[in-house]
Amino acid sequence: MFKASLRDPKLLKHSIDAISNMVDEVGINVTAEGMTMRAMDPAHVALVDFELKRSAFDEYEVGEAIVLGIDLDRLNTILKRAGKEDKINLEVDPEKNTLKIRLENASTRTFNLPLIEVSEEELKVPDLDFPSTVEIKSDIISEGIKDAEIVSDHVILEVDKENFYIKAKGDLGNVEVKASKEGAISFDVTQDTRSMYSLEYLKDMIKASDIADTVKISLGDNIPVKMEFLSSDVKLSFLLAPRIESE
Template sequence: MFEAKIDDIRLLRDSIETIAQLIDEAVLRVKPSGVELTATDRAKVALVNFKMTSKAFSEYKCEGDIDIGLNILNFLTILKRVGNDDKTKIRFDKNEQRLEVIIEGRSVRKFAIPVLDISSEELSQIINLDFPSEAEVQSDIIEQGISDGDIIADSMLFTVEKERFMMVAEGDGSKVEVNISSPSVKINSSRDVVKSLYPLDYLKKIIKAARISETVKILMGSDYPMKMEFKNPAVELSFVVAPRVLEE
């Protein structure tokens, strides 16, 4: 049995809305410590890892670990029906095999969605990749840079140096370059320079997580996957995206 109540839906809704940009179905694992979701998109280009602590809920009861297979878009559609002043209960009973969402406001509305039979993926090797360089930047700076790059290209080159972080996009003779230096970036790198190219169609979706965290930690290597971490006291939302081949 799992039952939880959340007084402010925005943090959960914003997280699920970002996840839904990439994932259509996934296993939501509820534990006594909180809620987790780990999945890859259908093309296996990106991985999503989501954790929301039980302390984010005003009430939380979970009897052991429970896996709940969900259509993420259906779940999001219901969460979008919750007003900012409404209280929300989320409940799951193994015997009924349905997830219930009860919205309490001027009226009480009750939604139920079926649980899907989805196999959990073994993704620990991707989640636990070692990265030689990391940079922590204000999320809105990265969001602006990705939007700038999207004007002229379909991929963006990320470069981490000892004291500078750069984003460059080029296409049809046009170029945009974003340079970020201290104090706007905090860099920790075991290499003098690392650089890798990433698809902007994925970056545009991932950066929507900027709503849940003022800063983003970017972990990467040369011609290597990149991890983007968004954290606040209640939620951790991270993404690993595969690189594109960097042509010399």
């Protein structure tokens, strides 16, 4: 049994929009604490960790913890139909084996999303030791990634004692975005670090900047980057493997 009513539609809408290009099918865990999902893209380059907390919901009833097998593309198509003022209700229909998504406003619009089989093995999040963590406004990363896209398809994330950098280089010239320690929400850097990442993944990930004002970025040398979009009700965190910098 699962029945829930979401206060702010954009939390689910923009999170699924950020994830659905990377991951096709996923098991969403529903427990008394909220909804969580952890998934890897097919190429094993990115790991997504998503939590929509119970506090995000106006109503929330769940019996035993369950796993909902979801086709994220289909879910994304449905959630794109939700208006800003629509209340989103979720309910599992165990007989039809569907997730009912009900958008309530002047009318009641119900979408029945068929649940699918998914493997239930738990993905482990690798235990990484990040020498540096900075928290900045999420639109800095979002605009910076779009800047980098005009010259390249990969990007270097770098940090030193004073600044966090997004750097890209291509035939068109090079781009450097600099966010200073002074402008950061938090800035905890123990050593200079630098790694290269694929923009293909990053440009999906930055769609999550709509759900949180700030992003926490954890970095090291040639190790994955962790980007956490955090607000009181939702946590969307990505771990992205580095590329080898050939130059």
